[in-house]
Amino acid sequence: MTWTKSHSGPRPDSPRQIIGTLIVVLALLFGPLAAPQPGSGQDGSGAPLGLLLTWQRDPLTTMTIDWHTGSNTTAQELRYRRVGAAEWLEGPSPDRSPFPHVEETFIHRIELTDLEPGTEYEFRLAEGGRTYRFRTMPADLRSPVRFASGGDVRHEREMMERMNRVVVPYDPDFILWAGDLAYADGLPERAYRWVDFLDVMMRSLVTSEGRAIPVLAAPGNHEVRGGFHRNSEAYAPGPEWQREFAPYYFALLAFPGHPGYGVLDFADYLSILLLDTDHTGPIEGAQTEWLRSTLEARTEVPHVFPAYHVPAYPSVRNPQGGVSTRVRELWTPLFDEFGVRVAFEAHDHTFKRTHPIRGGAVHPAGVVYMGDGAWGVRNRVIGASHPEPAWYLDRALTDRHFSLVTLHGPHLHILTVNEDGRVIDEYPEAPTLPR
Template identity: 50%
Template sequence: MTHRFNLPRLFALGAILSGMALQAPPTLQAQEAFEPLGLNLTWQQDPTTTMTVDWHVSDPAEAAVLEFRPLGASEWVTTEPDETFPFPFSDRHIHRVELTGLEPGTDHEFRFGAESTVYRFQTLPADIVRTPVRLAMGGDVRTSRERMEQTGRVAMEYEPHAIVFGGDLAYVNGDPRRVAQWYEWFEVTRDVFQTADGRIVPVVVAIGNHEIWHTRRLDEEDLHLEAEWGLEEGQATFFMTIFPQPSGTSYRVLDAGDYLSLVLLDTDHLEMIAGAQTDWLEETLAARVDVPHVFPVYHQPAYPSVRSFGNSGSQRVREFWSPLFEEYGVRVAFENHDHAYKRTVPIRAGVEHPGGVVYIGDGAWGVGTREIGRDHDEPAWYLKRATDQRHFILATLHGPHQHFLMVNEDGAIIDEYPQVLTRPGAAAVVAGVEPADVILGERVLQLLPPMMVDVDAEVLEAWTGTYLLEAGDLTLPLEISMSPGGNLRVDLSVLGYPEVALFPLSEDHFVLDRTDSELRFVLGEDGRASGVEVTFEDGTVLAPRIGDEDR
């Protein structure tokens, strides 16, 4: 028995479908269900109670109906598109409907008439203390379909609730001659961005430079095409049409319940960084100081891993937006554009600071990667971790806690970043170190996403029991038990913490803090827990004393 259920679900589904195929009449076997040419789910309003569905058809009268119901319900609810409009520079059309008044954290089925394939979607939960939310973050999505799909398939193994892209989506450059790249993009969102149980994962997007049309992309003899297409320099016709733009601008905020705000920004593509957008950003952040998870998502990085630190776009982000991030308590900002992966040190006022903003990303979901520091005169002081690998970032939100796991296109973990939350509180004497030097109340155990690895239930069970941590002259009991949901729970009340749930990160490791400490379960050769230790940055160790009577 393991804690990853996607493969069993796949096997079970395959067995069911195989049995149906053997029993179905020949006429039903030959009948093909309707499938839209492209499919994209996203949100214009609160993701806990709404869902926007776009489906692409060749004829505007085709499949002009959507039916949906909560999973397990018997009756379908029928609705028509809110709008139907041409796919730009194409003979296709897009039906769009926004479903509202849905129940939070609920699976739904939907289809486009009785002859359609049946799909699924899920609203976000209202309470992320009980149900953590997982977001697959990235950018610079597709220079080849194969790369986009490869990273997407790995991301789906973690069953994210949503995908968030920070620009440079299909590398069409606003060019009508490349419309087929958009066709493929929406085939991937239909076929690949789907969990093992058939749930379509919604996609939220910000704009990048490769969404913009520039006249220079035409040869001189083809300049007449711009007028024929009705294009003008600097337009983003595809982006502004095929993705909902409820704000009417290329920047907006998407609020999920009272716990998450995705601030989707435009780094000098359609809208300038300075001016009206910065004024709006300050108002938006000021209104959300009580939201625990506020994530700015944008394209050009303030702190680039590849391009020059002094490039003009990065300078403007640092000048106009970084001070606002710092003033209004943003903890992590997601950047793209450089075709690499990076995580900075916490930065405040242009220098490393423990209370600063961490900038993560640099955009390499499905593109060729670039050499770290390619345009730097010297190693960048601000880079804590950087590598030229395609990847996505799994952001897990659990109550007020954040955890970021960076996974490359082959499924290998290349970085992780637990966020430290300040909670002044209990001190402890640790191996002779004075309380002023080790303040456990400033460290919070991170809640890690489930199903990150396959861990045998017997191994988890072996970790349960009472552990005695020797801390100087103190002996502290550490109670570990199994929760009803099959996760480990640790009672840290002796250290001033409430009971906290932990999810397995690997078979021998739990993160206690981002870099300066860790809680490690030591496994014996038989896979059973043989010890526990807490190690701090300075080498101080909370050593265990575990006997059979204590297990």
């Protein structure tokens, strides 16, 4: 009951938070959630229960906006305009789908297209409702692009909020999470965790100018009932099993959707690959073949980042674990072959950065593996399950953290900041200049 415990700490500071707590208590008493009432639009404020921005296609010219509402909400229309433009434009009518396991609650989804690259837009969901902003990605890297990377996001609400508040002032273009988001485990009785997660996002992943920060997220074991598809006797490849066993991940995140992995290309300068380490489907077979052809087609792209949950080179767990071993056998040779520089991992709840590794050994031109998933979770002990000290770890710390990745032309710089706002790592390390 860690969630309940988290709410016995700081006093809720608004009627909406008090009611959020009541919803949780009801959920704990009666199982699946009743429809959330306040804040779902009936109060006339137009405020949704949650807001989630992401991309399904070209991040230069599109934006996917999801919002979530409770019962009796009249269909909300989205209007948008370029910041500074006089006219509001009407968004397309939203696709509406049920919020899994929360009665009378809905996901509304639209994709805005034909936008201008590198441009700030504003949108609102109702006349007189709050105006939010979003930003399309630039056409090239003449100006820096920044994203915040991490994983293992929310054991407790306060932990997630605290990290979000450290992240947002850095003004990242988007957030990349390598799995384990709301810790609902795909279970109907834990839907409340996603309601709360989306509420936290809407409250604390918005900049002071009102810009909602888009999110890309790979699946982790806590998105799936049983954690790994191999644990399910009912497993059958395809969307049907995925929708049943990972209902929130597939319903609430427009990308990557089925089959649980995908690539997003930012013009010709950046490609993000979201991969699935055995959660909603197998590492081997179709996914590995797809990974090979996807990396092979992007050897000219200067910045290619795979992000996935279970680490090839874990900081806490035993590296001989089955999933880690399969990632090293099937995926890391492809990273080596096609010139990946950095891969983002999670799952172990620490900060780690490996030495550059190629062919399973330290190599100056190798891949650096960064992780290990500690955005808003309790930390673990480094090396706790290692049979011997890990040769591959360059740096490992028990800090909750995020990594700010800055891309500028061909250059890559990664600053890791802990939840107190202190820089705990810099990659590449600043050279010592001769005096």
